[in-house]
Amino acid sequence: MILEIRTYRLKPGTSDEFVRVMREESVPLLEASGIRVVDYGASLVAEDGHEEAYLMRAFTSLEAHQEQEERYYGSDAWRLGPREAIVSRIDSYHTIVIETSEQIVQALQRR
DSSP: OEEEEEEEEEOTTOHHHHHHHIIIIIHHHHHHTTOEEEEEEEOSSOBTTBOEEEEEEEESSHHHHHHHHHHHHTSHHHHTTTHHHHHTTEEEEEEEEEEOOHHHHHHHSOO
16 A cells, blocks of 8 residues: 655645635545545644645545645646635645555544
8 A cells, every 4th residue: 555645834824724625625536536545634733823734635546646646636626626725724744655554544543
């Protein structure tokens, strides 16, 4: 399994709306496109006073990761859907991709 962990540094005062758009629009769209969302939400701690959020997704391989991301981010559903509401609230983001087991992914999976 491949686990992607993405952290977002958000513009001030936008974390509640960012997480709402993720929950109501972005995550359902990711899942409908076949991307496994493990967990997401707001950080419990604001680093240097900046609001932050995270998204964890799982893929069967690096190739699947690349293919699914390209298909998702190139889709009209994303570009004409929640893209602007998400991107407009992000100052910066950082992504790490690691290899892990299905058991670890299941343990992290939002219930």
